Amino acid sequence: MDVIDLFSGAGGFSTGAALAGCNVVWAANHWPEAVEWHAKNHPDTQHLLQDLHQADWSLVPEHDLMLASPCCQGHSRARGKAHGNPQHDASRSTAWAVVSAAEYHQPQVAIVENVPEFLDWRLYRPWKLAMKALGYSVSPHVVDAADLGAPQNRVRMFLVLTKTKTPLVLDLPKMDHKPASSFIDFDAGNWSQIDKPGRAKATLERVRSGREAFGDRFLISYYGNTKTGRSLNRPIGTITTRDRWAIIDGGRMRMLSRFECRDAMSFPDTYQLPDNHRLAVHLMGNAVCPEPVKRIIQAVKEAA
Structure with missing residues (x-):
């Protein structure tokens, strides 16, 4: 099955498709760093660096399955959805590239990923009617x-x-959850003492509540409304585009490494990342989780 990937980012959708036995023939994104690292990890895929509002779909290879992850920031509650905000309105408009690509190529199947709030978009109904x-x-x-x-x-x-x-309607499995402890390496990383001058009061409060609930080893969210710790025996919370999760180990703490972020996203451990930590975390937090994509595509194949 030949696949194209619109808004391909760091390559989570493409990687999931490859894990499901698909051939990713083409991928596109407007972000140069994303295209660069997608190409390093998918060297046999044809790449395009472009705003997809302006894409010439006649230059895109024929394909059986179209994958697309239009920008989610304009829909996400975390980033705000105010109408009339030019940045968010432009973000939401990227979904129309899916319609234009589908109109030209007419693939048998397309899968579009986004935040659930996409379904509440005031233009979702016209978008859906266009696809119908x-x-x-x-x-x-x-x-x-x-x-x-x-x-x-x-x-x-x-x-x-x-x-x-x-x-x-896909018959998707519900698998046993993998804990955060499955990918955290307590022998690696740059640790610092929790009790040091300048440590934020909110951080110390999160650590205190985490110790009461989980003992010496647990996670805390370094920002946001979460005021308690998080057990290592459950999956980690959502990986975002900037450092969010800190590991607590007794009197020391550190943020997740870029490789732990990669593992939390379920990318293969061979997936290459930039040395720049901030860029790597941004790429991972903006990606689609490959393992769920693999199972979704497998379910589509079985139902077809």
């Missing part, structure tokens, strides 16, 4: 990555669009 006008049935699936093989609680929406008379 092209002959697609639209089937939304809201899934937690932890249920599909990733050691992370990450709730995302996958729209399965098929050239069928009725929507394709």
Whole structure:
């Protein structure tokens, strides 16, 4: 099965497709660093660095499956959804590139990933009607990555669009959850003392509450509204585009390494990352989890 990947980012969708036995023939993104690292990890794929509003779809290879992750920032509650905000409105508009690509190529199946709030977008109904006008049935699936093989609680929406008379409802497995302890290396990383001058009061409070609940080893969220610790015996919370999760080990602490972020996202341990920690974390936090994608595509193949 030949696949193209719109808004390919760091390559989570592409990697999941490859794990499912697909051939990723083409991938595109407007972010140079994302295209660079996608190309390092998928050297046999044709790459395009471009704003996909301006894409010439006649230059895109024929394919059986189209994958697309249009920008989610304009939909996410974490980033705000105010109408009239030019940045967020432009972000939401990227979803129309999926319609134009589908109109030209008419693949049998397309899978679109985004945050669940995509379904509340005030233009979702016109967008859905456009896809239906092209002959697609639209089937939304809201899934937690932890249920599909990733050691992370990450709730995302996958729209399965098929050239069928009725929507394709996938029979997805619900797997045993993998704990955060499965990928954390306590012998690696740059640790610092928790009790040091300048440590934020909110951080110390999170550590205190975590110790009461979980003992010496646990996770805390370094920002946000979470005021308690998080057990290492459950999946980690959502990996974001900047350092969020800190590991507590007795009197010391550190942030997740870029490789731990990669493992939490369920990328293979051979997946290459930049040496720049901030860039690597951004790429991972902006990606799609490959293991859930693999299982979604496998379910599509089985249902077809």
